[in-house]
Amino acid sequence: MADRAQPLSAWPGRTAAIGVAVLILGTLCAVALRAEAGRGLGPSDWAALRFTVLQATISAVLSVALAVPVARALARRRFPGRRILIALLGAPFILPVIVAILGLLQIFGRSGWVSQVFLSLGLPPLQIYGLHGVVLAHVFFNLPLATRLILQSWQEIPAEQFRLAAQLNLGASAMFRLIEWPVLRHSCPGALAVVFAICLTSFAVALTLGGGPRATTIELAIFQAFRFDYDLGRAALLSGVQLILTAGAALLALRLSRGGGIGTGLDRSLKRWDSHHISAKLADVAWIMLAALFLLMPLSAITLSGVAGLLSLPDAVLSATLISMAVALASTAILLALALPMAAAVALGRGAMIEMSGILGLAASPLVIGTGLFIVLRPVADPFAWALPVTALVNAVMALPFALRILVPQARAVVTRYSRLSLSLDMTGWQFTTIVLLPRMRAQISFAAGLAAALSMGDLGVIALFADPDIATLPLQIYRLMGAYRMQDAAAAALLLLILSMGLFWLLDRGGRHHAET
Amino acid sequence: MLKLESCTVTNSSFTLRADLQINRGARVAILGPSGSGKSTLLEAIAGFRDVSSGRILWKKSDWTDLAPGQRSVAMLFQDGNLFPHLTAAQNVGLGLRPTTRLSKAEQDTVDTALTRVGLPDMGARKPSELSGGQQSRVALARALVQQRDILLLDEPFAALGPALKVEMLDLVAELVMETKTTLLMVSHDPEDARRISKQAVLVADGTAHAPTGTETLFANPPAALRDYLG
The missing domain is CATH 1.10.3720.10 (MetI-like)
Structure with a gap:
């Protein structure tokens, strides 16, 4: 278009963008100048780096692996409350991390609901602190996100393909191979990368459920270097490492994912002819129930235990x-x-x-x-x-x-x-x-x-x-x-x-x- | 007189040349195959598109480098002529002054214009509460209060039914007669052109030709127009 006239000027936007870039890159430079690169990373820094990548990898793989059956069940079932459940999948995005952690503690903690059941069966209580606690919290936050991302690409399969598959009388495995697998192959890497990138910068989860030499993320290590040791040089060095890591992961995520996640239009359910088997129905119901329970129980626990103290x-x-x-x-x-x-x-x-x-x-x-x-x-x-x-x-x-x-x-x-x-x-x-x-x-x-x-x-x-x-x-x-x-x-x-x-x-x-x- | 002095307008895909004059108060249809550049011609006159060479003159003033709002032109587009979140009266009022809060006198002007186009007492309605024909009338009322010398129509009535379109064209003809406005109107339909314009500009093969009598043009159409009319 060779339109010349514009109703607005772009300079306020440019100014804002420059301000943001200066803030992010400027603080980065300040950190880099402070970093004592010569000193290199100590053993505990390497441990933090390893733990950060390890927990992010496990969290991403688990979130996406669990999201696939949940998204599939949501894509092919209609039931009352389906829209609410899908809307609820967007809620963890704005859910305060500390609230979720308290809720998870009340379910999966040492004296939580699950441990109570274990104790009554003569089993030892659950141990939530450490790697598995961090992963649990990350899955809680990212399973819904991964589900939405995968559900979105699932919904983009044209209805004609399912009609054709029904015409050809494709069985469940042929259906998966020909129609569903190509979609998953397309959407899963993006979802994995997004969740991985989010978990890399996790701070509050590691602060509350991690800690100690064996469960410290880089973000937490920066905090400790800063707060406890007042070692600005080390905080800066760790910040540099963190930045390389997050920038790499963010680039990867942007490349592999094509938007979505907070978009709308997820409440369409496809008419399908391949899902009438009783086993398929039972599996879908089970997955939806499990996901809903996993998401709702910690919030219910907080509500139950918090309401008494709310007035005092x-x-x-x-x-x-x-x-x-x-x-x-x-x-x-x-x-x-x-x-x-x-x-x-x-x-x-x-x-x-x-x-x-x-x-x-x-x-x-x-x-x-x-x-x-x-x-x-x-x-x-x-x-x-x-x-x-x-x-x-x-x-x-x-x-x-x-x-x-x-x-x-x-x-x-x-x-x-x-x-x-x-x-x-x-x-x-x-x-x-x-x-x-x-x-x-x-x-x-x-x-x-x-x-x-x-x-x-x-x-x-x-x-x-x-x-x-x-x-x-x-x-x-x-x-x-x-x-x-x-x-x-x-x-x-x-x-x-x-x-x-x-x-x-x-x-x-x-x-x-x-x-x-x- | 509107003068396009050896103008070239470059759109990403093609170049349109125009060297023509249109008399004050004339009513001119712009005819030609789709994609020939009829809209491009109007956009250049309205100032939405740069001319890469040549000049556009109105009376004694040079419009070539003026911003769209500064040219004495009102234009109705194919769609999106009204702001959906503003009332009919507010939409018309924007023709007077870019504000949604008008003085009493200005409000009276707006009411008069709405009455003139046949919509008395409809000022408080939002476009979604009006029919397609009524929306066109609101847009015309705004053009009326703008009091510009030239009115450009880029097929704003294309989505209306045949009877309604004729009604709107007749209203346009009446209004431009009353206000002595110069009218340039893109048209796909030879009947529209015959109905309200004595002159026609043929746009074909990258050129906007000088205006000729509409009847003459149809009686003896050049090859490009003949292909288009079929």
């Missing part, structure tokens, strides 16, 4: 709640201020560099950015006084890739459809933004805002790095309560966090949709 929460929890709300709202505002101009600039077709800078957030680790910001801030200010603004900023940057994926397609559609009409009415810049662009993007903006608020609300990352004993967000406060073995209070606070995160998401997302017409 300690003051520290209440003040942490207020802090968390403020951080979440600030983070949402920062996110929108970055993502909207960037989405608009991408929609104008000036986007390659801007999209790259948005994706950087996927490769960057929050603790690496946090460490870098600490190094940069220390000469000019007290970094601990900046704990909350830094948390809000880093949370916003981490949510940016997802927000862009939500906002860009609609921004593109609006610009394509309405820029000529707007130009002919002499509406440009601010007028185009307020009269056309923002109103037309309302649903997407609220969705992105809800996501950002919930992610920030539940984040336990940078704040752990920076916070002093007097200040805490709600997730950090829950972690401290757990550390003090005040499990009643922890459960009640976790329930509060769960309600607030989901509530904030629901409020923002629904609020925006409410009046959005046509």
